[in-house]
Amino acid sequence: MTMTDTATVSHPFQAEVSELLHLMVHSVYSETDIFLRELISNASDACDKLRYEAIARPELIGEGEPPQIRIIPNKDASTLTIADSGIGMDRQELIDHLGTIARSGTKAFVQKLSEAKDGTGLIGQFGVGFYSAFMVADRITVISRRAGGSEVWTWTSTGGAGFEVAPASEEEASRVARGTEIVLHLKDDAKKYLETYEIERIVTAYSDNIQFPIMLVAAEGEPRQINSASALWQRSKSELTPEDYKTAYKSIANAFDDPAMTLHYRAEGRYSYAVLLFAPSTKPFDLFEPARKGKVKLYVRRVFITDDADLLPAYLRFIRGVIDSEDLPLNISREMLQNNPQLAQIRKAVTTRVISELEQLAEKDAENFDKIWDAFAAVIKEGLYEDFERRDKLLALSRFTTTTGERRSLKQYVEGLKENQTEIYFLVGDSLERLKSNPRLEAAKARGIEVLLLTDPVDAFWTSARLEFDGKPLKSLSQGDINFESIPVTEEQKAEEAEKPQADEANTVALIKASLGDRVTDVKVSTRLTTSASCLVAGSHGPDRELERILSQQARGARTKPILEINLRHPLVVAIAKAAADKDKVDDMSFLLLEQAQILDGELPEDPAAFAARLNRLVLQGVAG
Secondary structure, eight states: OOHHHHSOEEEEOOHHHHHHHHHHHTOOOSOTTHHHHHHHHHHHHHHHHHHHHHHHOGGGTTTSOOSOEEEEEETTTTEEEEEEOSSOOOHHHHHHHHHOOOOTTHHHHHHHHHHOSSOHHHHHHHTOGGGGGGGTEEEEEEEEEOTTOOOEEEEEEOSSSEEEEEEOOHHHHHHOSSEEEEEEEEOGGGGGGGSHHHHHHHHHHHSTTOSSOEEEOOSSSOOEEOSOOOOGGGSOGGGOOHHHHHHHHHHHHTOSSOOSEEEEEEEOSSSOEEEEEEEOSSOOTTTTOTTOOOEEEEEETTEEEESOSOOSOGGGTTOEEEEEESSSOTTOOHHHHHTOHHHHHHHHHHHHHHHHHHHHHHHHOHHHHHHHHHHHHHHHTHHHHHOSTTHHHHHHHOOBOBSSOSSBOHHHHHHTOOTTOOSEEEEEOSOHHHHHTOGGGHHHHHTTOOEEEEOSTTHHHHTTSOOEETTEEEEETTBSOOOOTTSOOOHHHHHHHHHSOOOOHHHHHHHHHHHHGGGSSEEEEOSSOSSSSEEEEBOSSSOOHHHHHHHHHHHOOOOOOOEEEEOTTSHHHHHHHHTTTOHHHHHHHHHHHHHHHHHHTTOOOSSHHHHHHHHHHHHHHHHHO
């Protein structure tokens, strides 16, 4: 070792860690039990990593202790120790793993945690469980020896601005032959965690299905195992209760909610594998991380391999659980995983089974299906865009807010089609309130036609594909021509329209086109409008208005010119026709048609100052007249 290696060195915490620790040290979270679950989970991960690395390097375990976890309460010293004989950490790993959080979205997570009344669920979901120990400890010492290494290091912190790393003493080094020992110096109000019954209660509730023995080493009596340490997914469904599944879900997924769906089966045949999957009932924090990685763990003959094998498509990344193969080689590498035909077959079969299970849940248990849909609709709908093979099933599975109601299926929509209606109509926008007041709905409302109101950003993408359901194509109300002529309006609407004067089509369109010039692609008479003066639509070819808006925001590029549709029975349009001889007045009113349509779409007029001046002129003319 160099002089630097043997000296105690102080290190600052990453800024986000300091803020996180402040929240932990001064936390008012009601559920402090989480700290033990999180430390046990980390210890289990360390044991998993050792067992995996030992496949290629058996000497890492050698004649030593097999991977296990020990919990040691010491009432005299007021310390609680959680030790594992897993992979361990060297000096740099202690600094990296316990001083920084190398994850995207950390700042957003810390902010969300600070705003939460009880952030225990967030702590587990984000994977910063080690720091939760500062809720119960005013000082923490971590002693670790990397498997196969000779050096032992200590990491110490009081949860302040930083931590110290130093070589371990001889006595500490003798205790840690391999793995990591975490010593918590408990706060006065956390002494209950020294009681064996408290420790057993938490382990039973949260960590019973950890795959390694959890040994309770109390002052009285011999060390004893306090968890079942069984691969629950390998057991028969008939042996298990709903409570067993809930406990397994919370342990496997680091969750606090109850699962809305549980899928447990064994596949036999060409390939043999066990599946235990859960759909959460609440949205995890990292659902929209750019990597869109899944959280299903791959085991081979009960040995953990990875949680990064993409065992389900990205649009099912909210699913949590385990797939345990009997046939894959234990020493399979990450590169082999990406191109393994057997894994591809498992992925395909399990994906089909998950969607089938969701279909059955929608039919038999609408309450739990609604929980899944409410939390994960925006993710599942990514599959409508990406998974051509299963698009029809996902479309049937989807639920929509419409002008008729909430959580409406397309099957329900088709059952309510109006006379002569051959298309399924939708409108995409950024908020439900704005869509409900959108002028493009007017003609559909007048005929009692149901319209899907789509507000998730992904809706603008999947609707760009040419889709149909039950032989009925999906049609946007903001794109291309809409023909409602064959669908009758109500008698009341007929009478109302008959009373309104109508501008001459050819002359009025020509006047407005001359005023607006190249501000629009075209000016057309609308079949969408009944009460509003105008609206903007996209052409039949190219992107829908909402998709174009999203793409232009991301690329900061120019948008194509829209088509302006006008309502010939609206007083403003009639006034334009009557003022044909006054070019300035026609220009002002024509631009007003365009700009109010932009505002109704949630956009600003191209020149707000000119819009204000124009509006003032027209108002003053009305007042003066």
